[in-house]
Structures are given as C-alpha cells and as structure tokens.
Amino acid sequence: MCDTISGGVCAAEGFRAAGLHVGVKTHATWKKDVALIVSDVPCRAAALFTKNVVKAAPIRVTMGHLAGGQVRGIIANSGNANACAPQGVENAEKMCAAAAKEIGCAPEEVLVASTGVIGQTLNVKVIEEGMPELYGLLEHSDAASDAAAHAIMTTDTVKKEAAAEAVISGRTVHIGGIAKGSGMIHPNMGTMLCFLTTDCAISQELLREALTEAARTTFNRISVDGDTSTNDTCCILANGLAGNPEITEKNDAYIDFVLKLHEVCWHLARAMAKDGEGAKHLITCTVRGAKSEEQAEHISKSVISSTLTKAAIFGCDANWGRVLCAMGYSGEEFNPEEVNVTFASDAGEILVCENGKGLAFDEELARKILSEDEVDIDITMKEGDEMCTCWGCDITYDYIKINGDYRT
Amino acid sequence: MCDTISGGVCAAEGFRAAGLHVGVKTHATWKKDVALIVSDVPCRAAALFTKNVVKAAPIRVTMGHLAGGQVRGIIANSGNANACAPQGVENAEKMCAAAAKEIGCAPEEVLVASTGVIGQTLNVKVIEEGMPELYGLLEHSDAASDAAAHAIMTTDTVKKEAAAEAVISGRTVHIGGIAKGSGMIHPNMGTMLCFLTTDCAISQELLREALTEAARTTFNRISVDGDTSTNDTCCILANGLAGNPEITEKNDAYIDFVLKLHEVCWHLARAMAKDGEGAKHLITCTVRGAKSEEQAEHISKSVISSTLTKAAIFGCDANWGRVLCAMGYSGEEFNPEEVNVTFASDAGEILVCENGKGLAFDEELARKILSEDEVDIDITMKEGDEMCTCWGCDITYDYIKINGDYRT
Numbered sequence: 010m011c012d013t014i015s016g017g018v019c020a021a022e023g024f025r026a027a028g029l030h031v032g033v034k035t036h037a038t039w040k041k042d043v044a045l046i047v048s049d050v051p052c053r054a055a056a057l058f059t060k061n062v063v064k065a066a067p068i069r070v071t072m073g074h075l076a077g078g079q080v081r082g083i084i085a086n087s088g089n090a091n092a093c094a095p096q097g098v099e100n101a102e103k104m105c106a107a108a109a110k111e112i113g114c115a116p117e118e119v120l121v122a123s124t125g126v127i128g129q130t131l132n133v134k135v136i137e138e139g140m141p142e143l144y145g146l147l148e149h150s151d152a153a154s155d156a157a158a159h160a161i162m163t164t165d166t167v168k169k170e171a172a173a174e175a176v177i178s179g180r181t182v183h184i185g186g187i188a189k190g191s192g193m194i195h196p197n198m199g200t201m202l203c204f205l206t207t208d209c210a211i212s213q214e215l216l217r218e219a220l221t222e223a224a225r226t227t228f229n230r231i232s233v234d235g236d237t238s239t240n241d242t243c244c245i246l247a248n249g250l251a252g253n254p255e256i257t258e259k260n261d262a263y264i265d266f267v268l269k270l271h272e273v274c275w276h277l278a279r280a281m282a283k284d285g286e287g288a289k290h291l292i293t294c295t296v297r298g299a300k301s302e303e304q305a306e307h308i309s310k311s312v313i314s315s316t317l318t319k320a321a322i323f324g325c326d327a328n329w330g331r332v333l334c335a336m337g338y339s340g341e342e343f344n345p346e347e348v349n350v351t352f353a354s355d356a357g358e359i360l361v362c363e364n365g366k367g368l369a370f371d372e373e374l375a376r377k378i379l380s381e382d383e384v385d386i387d388i389t390m391k392e393g394d395e396m397c398t399c400w401g402c403d404i405t406y407d408y409i410k411i412n413g414d415y416r417t
Numbered sequence: 418m419c420d421t422i423s424g425g426v427c428a429a430e431g432f433r434a435a436g437l438h439v440g441v442k443t444h445a446t447w448k449k450d451v452a453l454i455v456s457d458v459p460c461r462a463a464a465l466f467t468k469n470v471v472k473a474a475p476i477r478v479t480m481g482h483l484a485g486g487q488v489r490g491i492i493a494n495s496g497n498a499n500a501c502a503p504q505g506v507e508n509a510e511k512m513c514a515a516a517a518k519e520i521g522c523a524p525e526e527v528l529v530a531s532t533g534v535i536g537q538t539l540n541v542k543v544i545e546e547g548m549p550e551l552y553g554l555l556e557h558s559d560a561a562s563d564a565a566a567h568a569i570m571t572t573d574t575v576k577k578e579a580a581a582e583a584v585i586s587g588r589t590v591h592i593g594g595i596a597k598g599s600g601m602i603h604p605n606m607g608t609m610l611c612f613l614t615t616d617c618a619i620s621q622e623l624l625r626e627a628l629t630e631a632a633r634t635t636f637n638r639i640s641v642d643g644d645t646s647t648n649d650t651c652c653i654l655a656n657g658l659a660g661n662p663e664i665t666e667k668n669d670a671y672i673d674f675v676l677k678l679h680e681v682c683w684h685l686a687r688a689m690a691k692d693g694e695g696a697k698h699l700i701t702c703t704v705r706g707a708k709s710e711e712q713a714e715h716i717s718k719s720v721i722s723s724t725l726t727k728a729a730i731f732g733c734d735a736n737w738g739r740v741l742c743a744m745g746y747s748g749e750e751f752n753p754e755e756v757n758v759t760f761a762s763d764a765g766e767i768l769v770c771e772n773g774k775g776l777a778f779d780e781e782l783a784r785k786i787l788s789e790d791e792v793d794i795d796i797t798m799k800e801g802d803e804m805c806t807c808w809g810c811d812i813t814y815d816y817i818k819i820n821g822d823y824r825t
Contacts, residue, residue, distance in 0.1 A: 063745030063753045063773075093741050093753070095774050127738025128775035237746035239738075316724070316812075317820055324821025330535025330647075333501050337471030338645035345471040345501070365471075366503055367536035404724075406814050412725055413732025 013173050013276060017154030020172030020185030021208040022250040023049040026153040027146035028160030031139030033125070033132055034088035041160035043136055044187075045143050046204055047082040047112055052246040054080040054120065055217035057224055059241035065090055066097030067121040068242060070105065074117045078213065080246055081118040083204055084108040084136075087161050087189070091123040091131040092239040100133040107137045111144035122202050122242045124163055124189060158187040161202050164286050164411055165189050171276035175269040177262045180253040182209040184266075184273050186245075190233065190281030203228065203243040203277060209266055210249035211256040219267045220245050227274040230306065230399040232314045233285035245270075282400035283383070287407030290322050291383045295398045298390040304341045305397035311339035312386060313401030322384060323403035327352055327375035329361040332386060347391040354381035421581050421684060425562030428580030428593030429616040430658040431457040434561040435554035436568030439547030441533070441540055442496035449568035451544055452595075453551050454612055455490040455520055460654040462488040462528065463625035465632055467649035473498055474505030475529040476650060478513065482525045486621065488654055489526040491612050492516040492544075495569050495597070499531040499539040500647040508541040515545045519552035530610050530650045532571055532597060566595040569610050572694050572819055573597050579684035583677040585670045588661040590617040592674075592681050594653075598641065598689030611636065611651040611685060617674055618657035619664040627671070628653050631679040635686035638714065638807040640722045641693035653678075690808035691791070695815030698730050699791045703806040706798040712749050713805035719747035720794060721809030730792060731811035735760055735783035737769040740794060755799040762789035 018026050025048075028041040056075055058068050074080070084104050091097050105119040112119070123131065147153065158168035172185030186205035211219070224243055249255065256262050283291035294312045299305035312318055315335035321328035329350045337345065350362040356378045361370050378384070426434050434454045441450040464483055466476050482488070492512050499505050513527040520527070531539065555561065566576035580593030594613035619627070632651055657663065664670045691699035702720045707713035720726055723743035729736040737758045745753065758770040764786045769778050786792070 061742065061745035062747075062750060063741050090738070093738055093770065093773055093775060127736075127742060128770065130775075237742075239742050239745060320817055320820030323817060326821065328535075330498070330501055333471050334469065334535060334645075334647050337469035337647060339470075342470060362501065362536065365501055367501060367538075404817060406817055409728055409731060409812060409814055409817065412728030413734065 013171055015151050016172045017151070017170035017185050018046055018157055018187045018204055018206050019149050019151070019154040021183040021206045021248070023208060023248050024206045025147040025149045026157040027143050027148065028156030029139055029143045029146060032135035033086050041156060042086055042088045043139060043143055044085045044157040044160035045082060045108060045147065046157060046206065047147055048246055048248045050248050050250065051079045051081060051118070052248045053211065053213045053216050054244060054246050055213070055220045056120070056242060056244035057220060059238055061237050061239050063093065063239045065092035065123060065240040066094070067091055067101040067123045068240065070098060070101040071120045071122065071242065074105065074120055077117045079118055080120055081112050081114040082108060083120045083122065083244065085122040085161055085202060085204070086136060087124050087163050089123060089125040089129055089131045090127045090240050092127045094128055095130045100131045103133045104136055107140040111140055120244055122240065124161060124202050124240055127239060154187060161187065161189040163189065165284055167284050169277050169280040171273045173269050173272045175265050177209065177265050178253045180251050182251040182253055182266065183207060184209065184269050186273055186277060188277040188281060190284060205245035205273065207245065207247045208249065208251035209247055209256070210251065210253050211247050211266060215256055215263055216245060216247050219270050222267055223271040223274040227271065227278040230310065231278050231282040232310065232401045233282065279400055282402050285402035286411045287405040288402035289405055290403040292322055292386060292401045292403065293383065293398060294386040294388065294401070295396060296388045296390065297396040298392055299395045299397070300393035302395045302397050304392065305395050306399065307341050308336050308339045308388070309397050309399040311335045313399050316404060319401065319404040322379060323405050325376050325379040327361055327370070327372070327379060332388070333362065333365070336388070343390055343392050349389040351387040352378050353385040353387060354378045354383060356381050421579055423559050424580045425559070425578035425593050426454055426565055426595045426612055426614050427557050427559070427562040429591040429614045431616060431656050432614045433555040433557045434565040435551050435556065436564030437547055437551045437554060440543035441494050449564060450494055450496045451547060451551055452493045452565040452568035453490060453516060453555065454565060454614065455555055456654055456656045458656050458658065459487045459489055459526070460656045461619065461621045461624050462652060462654050463621070463628045464528070464650060464652035465628060467646055469645050469647050471501065471647045473500035473531060473648040474502070475499055475509040475531045476648065478506060478509040479528045479530065479650065482513065482528055485525045487526055488528060489520050489522040490516060491528045491530065491652065493530040493569055493610060493612070494544060495532050495571050497531060497533040497537055497539045498535045498648050500535045502536055503538050508539045511541045512544055515548040519548055528652055530648065532569060532610050532648050535647060562595060569595065569597040571597065573692055575692050577685050577688040579681045581677050581680045583673050585617065585673050586661045588659050590659040590661055590674065591615060592617070592677050594681055594685060596685040596689060598692060613653035613681065615653065615655045616657065616659035617655055617664065618659065618661050619655050619674060623664055623671055624653060624655050627675045627678050630675055631682040635679065635682040638718065639686050639690040640718065640809045641690065687808055690810050693810035694819045695813040696810035697813055698811040700730055700794060700809045700811065701791065701806060702794040702796065702809070703804060704796045704798065705804040706800060707803045707805070708801035710803045710805050712800065713803050714807065715749050716744050716747045716796070717805050717807040719743045721807050724812060727809065727812040730787060731813050733784050733787040735769055735778070735780070735787060737775070740796070741770065741773070744796070751798055751800050757797040759795040760786050761793040761795060762786045762791060764789050
C-alpha cells in the first residue's frame with residue numbers, strides 16, 4: 010500500500026528514544042520494560058484514549074497534562090498496567106516527574122502510559138532509579154526506536170514500528186511511530202499503546218483531528234479478542250522542526266499530512282492484528298456494497314470478532330456459514346439472499362457462497378488458500394455502494410495458553 | 418434451587434417422544450439425529466426465535482405454522498442446520514409433512530427445527546424414509562425423552578432435560594423439556610434448541626408471555642462464545658390435559674405456572690452454559706448493587722462473555738483485573754472505585770478486589786476455589802439495589818479443537 014522509511018518513532022527530526030530493563034518485569038531481566046521518547050523542542054500533542062469506564066491511572070494523568078498544550082516527552086512502561094492499583098495516580102505522576110527532571114522540563118510536559126497486569130502496585134522506584142541511565146541512552150537512530158518499541162511489548166512476539174515521509178509545502182515531513190498490541194485488543198479509539206511523532210508544523214486542533222481520522226479507519230478497525238483494554242492510548246507529538254508553514258486549515262497540506270499519518274497507522278494496526286496473542290493468521294475482512302460505511306464497518310467487525318469464524322480460520326476450514334451468521338448478528342439489517350462470500354489469499358481465491366446459498370467448491374483449494382498467513386474474507390452485498398475493511402486474527406491453542414496463566 | 422421430577426419432555430400428560438438415527442449425521446451412525454415430540458391432543462403453542470438477521474429455513478416455516486394457533490408436534494434434526502442451504506424452506510416443509518402424515522394431522526400443525534452445519538443441503542430423504550420407524554418409537558416415558566434429548570445433540574457432551582410439577586387450582590400440572598446448546602451460544606431470545614411441553618391449560622397469549630418472561634431471565638442470560646446462532650428456537654406446547662381451569666388472567670395460578678416454567682428453563686440454561694463447547698467450568702456471575710436490572714445484566718453478560726476472563730478461569734487464575742476491565746466496556750456507566758469482586762465455589766470464597774483496588778490475597782486458596790467445576794464471580798457495586806445473574810463457561814483448548822475443524 011505504501012512506501013515506508015526506517016526510523017520508527019525517531020524518523021522525525023528532533024526526536025530521540027530509548028528503551029531499558031529497569032525491573033518492572035521481574036521474571037525476564039533480558040526484556041526491556043521502560044521506554045522514553047523526547048523531543049528536542051516543545052511539541053503540540055494530541056491523544057486518544059480507551060472508552061472503557063475503568064481507565065488506568067496513567068490515562069487520567071496524561072489527560073491532565075495534555076491540557077497544558079505543550080509536551081516534551083513520553084515515558085511508558087510494560088509489565089504493569091497501573092490500573093485498579095493502589096497509588097495509581099501518584100505513581101504515574103512520579104514517572105512523569107522523574108522523566109521531567111532529566112529532560113529539564115515541567116512534569117506536566119511529560120505524557121505517561123503503562124501496559125501489563127491490572128491491579129498490582131507499580132514498582133515505581135525501579136523506574137525512578139533507572140531514569141538517569143534511560144535518559145543517557147536517548148538517541149535519534151533506528152536502533153533507539155527499536156529499543157523503545159521493544160520496551161513497550163508484553164506478549165507481542167514482534168516489535169511494531171512504521172514511518173513515512175511526505176513533501177508538504179516544499180519541505181520533507183516525517184511521521185513515525187511505535188506500537189504494541191497482542192491481547193485485550195478491541196480498541197474503541199486507538200489501541201493498547203501507540204506513540205507517534207512528526208516534525209510537521211501543524212496546529213493543535215488539526216493535529217487532533219488528523220489523529221482521530223487516521224485512528225478511525227485503522228486502529229478502530231482491528232480486534233484480537235473483543236476485550237477493550239483499560240489502558241489504550243494513542244498519542245502523537247508534533248515538534249514543527251520540518252520547517253513547513255504551519256498547517257492551520259484543511260488545505261492540500263493538511264490532506265497530505267492526514268494521508269501519510271493514515272499510512273503509518275495502517276501499518277501499525279495491521280501489525281497489531283497479525284501479532285494478536287497466539288495468532289497464526291491475519292484476517293482481513295472487506296465488506297462491499299453496503300448502504301453506508303458504518304453498516305459495512307459493523308458487519309466487518311462482527312465477522313472478525315466472531316470466535317467461531319476465528320476458530321474456523323485457525324483450522325483452515327472454509328466454514329462460510331459462520332461468516333453469514335456473524336453478519337446476521339451484527340445489529341445491521343440486510344438481505345441475506347444477496348450476499349456473496351469469497352475467501353482469498355496469495356494462494357488464490359474461491360467463491361463459497363452466492364446469493365446467500367452455499368456453492369459446491371474445491372475443498373482442497375479452499376484449504377490451501379486458508380493455509381496462508383494472511384487471509385481475506387471478501388463479502389459483497391447489494392445494499393448500496395459503501396465499503397469498509399477491518400482486521401483481526403484467528404484464535405489458537407496458544408491464545409488460551411497465554412491467557413490461562415498470564416499473571417504467574 | 419428447585420426440586421425437579423423425571424420425565425423431561427414427556428413429564429406432562431399426553432406427550433410422547435422419540436429419537437432415532439436416520440442418516441443426517443453421516444459420520445456417526447450410532448448418534449441419533451432426528452427427534453419427534455407429539456401430543457395426543459391439539460396444543461396451544463408459543464415460541465421464541467433468534468434475532469439473527471440470517472434466519473434458518475425451519476424458523477421461517479415454524480413461524481408460519483404457529484400462526485395457525487394449533488399444534489400437534491415438533492420434528493427436529495441435528496447434523497444439518499438447514500440454514501443458507503438450497504431448498505431450505507422446501508425441505509423444512511417436507512419434514513413437517515412427513516411427520517404430519519404419521520400423526521394424522523395437517524402439516525401446518527407440526528413445528529420444525531434444525532441444528533448443525535450451515536450451508537449444506539439437508540438430506541431430507543433419509544428423514545422422510547425414517548419417519549414411520551421414528552413414529553413407531555413414540556413413548557410417554559423417561560427413556561423416550563432421553564432418546565429425543567440425545568437426538569438433538571451436536572457437540573453437546575451431555576443431554577439436557579428438566580421437568581417440574583406444581584399444583585395449580587388443585588390440579589397437578591407438569592412442565593418439562595429438552596434442550597441442546599454447546600457452541601454458537603449467545604442467545605438473543607432463547608437458545609439453540611429447546612422444546613418444552615406442559616399439560617397446563619393456559620391461554621395462547623399468557624403461554625407466550627410466560628415463555629418470554631422465563632426465557633428472559635434464563636436462556637437470554639447465558640453465553641458460550643458470543644455467537645448468536647441462525648437457528649435458535651425455544652418453543653412450548655400446552656395441551657391442557659392436567660384439567661386445571663384454563664389460565665386466562667394474571668392470577669395466582671399464572672404466577673405459579675411462570676415460576677415453575679422458570680425453574681425448568683433455569684435448569685436447562687445452566688446445563689447449556691456448563692456444557693459449552695470444550696468447557697471445564699460453569700461460570701456464574703452475579704452483579705449486585707446496580708441501579709437497574711438492565712445495568713446489572715449488561716455488566717454481568719460482559720464479564721461472562723469476556724474471552725480474557727474465560728481464559729483466566731480456564732487457567733484457575735484469579736485475574737480479577739479482567740473482570741473489572743470487562744465491566745468497564747459493558748457500555749454501562751458506574752464508579753469503578755466502589756466495586757468489590759469475590760471469587761467463590763464449594764471450596765470457599767475470597768475477596769480479591771475492594772473499592773476498585775486489588776487486595777493481597779491467598780493465591781493458593783484462590784487457585785483451589787477456581788479449580789472447582791462451578792465457579793462464582795460475585796460483583797458488588799454501590800449504584801443501587803438491583804441485581805442480575807448470568808451464566809457462561811471458560812474457553813479451553815478443546816473449544817479451539819472442536820471449532821477449528823467442525824465441518825470435516
């Protein structure tokens with residue numbers, strides 16, 4: 010879909026990052042657990058948060074800090090969600106204060122995020138003690154973004170990084186980011202954790218609007234297990250160092266920026282769905298011929314969230330009846346007798362249901378198609394001209410294994 | 418909760434049942450696949466169906482037949498859902514006609530239901546050919562109810578039967594039924610298949626109201642996997658042979674009838690949740706202190722439907738953070754800082770979260786409590802005085818195994 014560049018969260022001018030193991034994760038000392046992202050100059054910032062009523066302490070702290078309008082950095086940890094935990098807000102504030110002391114800014118200029126186990130007191134002391142070393146590791150490099158991307162991973166099996174560049178008003182603008190996903194992924198806004206940076210000069214209001222639009226069609230269209238986390242945070246820092254004239258209206262420059270931001274978010278969202286806990290398949294479900302984008306989205310999301318459909322894809326079983334069933338309980342009205350379903354992948358494509366009825370199809374070919382890592386479920390209705398794509402993954406023995414004993 | 422009697426769907430006077438293998442299930446010739454339930458005299462009938470937009474053919478046929486107001490029997494098969502299948506309505510009508518011919522009634526006096534694979538043509542010929550033998554097996558006995566209960570099973574590991582009696586206006590009234598559940602269970606009305614019979618004399622209108630009320634607080638409060646089936650059917654036949662004065666208003670007799678019907682449905686619903694595909698634990702989640710029954714129901718259902726909570730219970734892991742998280746995305750507003758969570762079972766009980774914060778608790782005891790077959794999650798809020806209980810089950814390796822290759 011797009012040509013990306015390297016650099017991740019450090020792709021944009023003036024951003025440095027670092028990742029380090031300080032001891033929040035007690036079992037695995039080789040796993041980084043704290044990430045720091047710092048801009049050389051003050052940034053505009055925007056963020057989206059979980060719509061879960063139970064919001065983790067760092068989200069509440071970050072919401073307050075965003076109100077200040079000026080941000081220098083982000084401090085984040087994995088291994089503990091600091092949600093429903095004693096001294097939650099106090100400990101999140103301490104993380105900001107420790108980072109601010111090194112950066113040389115006010116604690117209110119630092120955003121904070123956490124991911125990991127819910128309900129256990131965060132060992133903030135090890136984060137405070139490790140902060141000077143973490144700060145000392147800051148670099149504007151591919152390796153630094155890589156370290157930060159690793160430091161926010163929990164059960165993720167691969168790091169998630171993406172970056173892209175665009176020429177806006179004659180200047181090269183960079184947008185990049187890191188993210189983590191894996192379990193408890195059914196974002197109702199962004200996703201578990203996603204930190205984006207850009208050197209684009211853009212107004213606070215349009216930065217927020219661009220982020221909302223990009224997340225709506227990427228992070229809000231993935232699901233791993235239907236569980237919307239208490240800690241979902243997606244934020245973007247813009248430091249203006251690209252030197253482009255500040256974007257203050259919805260002109261071509263704004264559109265170029267949104268498109269590029271969308272590209273980066275698309276990469277990260279897909280990577281999150283593909284690396285869902287225990288997942289063996291990325292499932293891309295596209296619904297066409299809907300009467301509205303919203304209808305297409307509800308139906309597509311219902312399909313990728315269906316436990317039975319996910320189990321069928323795990324078994325490479327072309328059980329399209331489950332796809333129709335999930336469409337049917339999406340809450341949307343449509344004529345089931347005008348639905349076509351096709352399974353597709355790099356191994357080919359096969360129409361399995363036409364006008365709501367099963368076709369005799371080549372089971373061998375179907376199994377071959379569904380054995381690929383990335384599988385498409387293409388649905389066509391005859392309700393209208395709108396479409397939507399959502400991303401999910403299969404459910405596997407490993408998902409059960411990972412989540413049957415997560416805390417210990 | 419209640420003292421039940423034997424007899425299942427044959428507990429009520431004048432009802433006979435039978436189950437037989439005729440060949441719809443091609444792989445397992447020792448498994449019964451057709452059930453017939455017949456009343457000696459015409460019945461009033463009421464039924465609830467799936468709210469899935471994709472409705473199986475037998476549901477559409479049954480809806481039409483119910484309009485006639487008089488029913489003699491029910492014909493049902495397992496092994497094929499006759500949903501999204503060629504000649505669906507035609508084949509469902511053929512099942513009714515074949516049964517009606519034996520019973521000696523009009524085809525419109527027979528209800529029909531199917532469960533099994535979606536999208537494959539029903540082999541109605543074997544059902545038609547087997548009908549005389551099936552009819553010949555009809556009996557008013559425990560064994561006959563048992564045979565019918567087995568004949569509607571798909572991946573169920575145990576049959577589901579229940580019956581109860583009540584003295585209404587001086588006459589002994591019986592209510593009994595059989596059901597099947599297992600997978601694709603997240604009823605938005607009743608459940609996969611449930612056939613209830615009673616000898617109570619009751620008006621058509623109140624029979625329907627009683628069934629709706631009983632299902633609302635039983636079948637509509639269970640979930641196995643969040644997938645609402647295309648075939649959910651719950652129906653009741655009332656033949657009036659108990660000889661009680663017909664119930665035509667909401668007097669004490671009506672209340673006695675509803676309570677008894679609720680008792681039978683409660684048993685069947687719990688049995689369905691407990692025998693969810695691959696399940697090792699029945700999970701009973703009770704929410705107290707809600708501002709409305711609806712709020713309590715939404716929160717409780719969100720908890721029992723949470724894949725992550727289900728995986729934690731499978732692992733006997735007292736990960737209450739997932740319970741709070743699921744409460745938080747239920748769509749209901751509440752104060753998370755006034756929530757208490759207790760895990761309980763026959764092995765004891767343990768408070769793990771108080772006022773929204775984790776407590777230090779005895780992990781050994783918690784594991785012992787969660788190792789029991791039946792586990793309670795008791796949630797207390799401070800929003801009001803209402804409560805609700807919902808039932809679910811854990812998600813296991815076997816669920817994935819069963820559903821990864823269901824069709825073959």
